[in-house]
Amino acid sequence: xxxxxxxxxxxxxxxxxxxxxxxxxxxxxxxxxxxxxxxxxxxxxxxxxxxxxxxxxxxxxxxxxxxxxxxxxxxxxxxxxxxxxxxxxxxxxxxxxxxxxxxxxxxxxxxxxxxxxxxxxxxxxxxxxxxxxxxxx
Numbered sequence: 001x002x003x004x005x006x007x008x009x010x011x012x013x014x015x016x017x018x019x020x021x022x023x024x025x026x027x028x029x030x031x032x033x034x035x036x037x038x039x040x041x042x043x044x045x046x047x048x049x050x051x052x053x054x055x056x057x058x059x060x061x062x063x064x065x066x067x068x069x070x071x072x073x074x075x076x077x078x079x080x081x082x083x084x085x086x087x088x089x090x091x092x093x094x095x096x097x098x099x100x101x102x103x104x105x106x107x108x109x110x111x112x113x114x115x116x117x118x119x120x121x122x123x124x125x126x127x128x129x130x131x132x133x134x135x136x137x
Contacts, residue, residue, distance in 0.1 A: 004068065011067050015060045022056030025049045039098050043091045054083045 007015075029049015036042045058080040065073040 004064075007064070007067055011063065015064050018056045018060035018063070022053045022060065024053070025056065026053030029053065040095065043095050047088050047091045050087050051084050055080060 026049055029046040032045020032049065033042050036045060058076045062073055062076050065076075
């Protein structure tokens with residue numbers, strides 16, 4: 001394993017560029033989450049910022065450790081795949097829940113779920129029970 005001082009200058013520049021751009025995108029996603037006004041506008045900034053920012057930081061990490069160790073290092077891909085899949089899906093589900101809440105409020109639907117009414121009647125007989133008179137297992 002070589003030390004970080006022994007990285008080629010071209011690799012150090014690319015790694016630094018990936019880390020700076022990735023951190024900037026992630027920071028912009030966080031700032032967008034705070035600064036944008038409506039809930040729906042706030043969904044877009046973190047999704048794009050965190051996903052692409054994380055991708056660039058993970059690429060920088062893979063490049064640095066692959067060059068430093070002299071072998072291909074790809075276990076960071078699991079972290080990247082998890083983040084790039086879960087962040088957009090989570091925010092999509094939050095958006096759908098907010099849209100449903102807003103539509104229900106606009107249409108005047110109650111948010112209260114009615115209680116479940118249990119039937120006092122015995123269950124209906126099936127055809128085989130009525131024909132033979134014996135319940136079938």
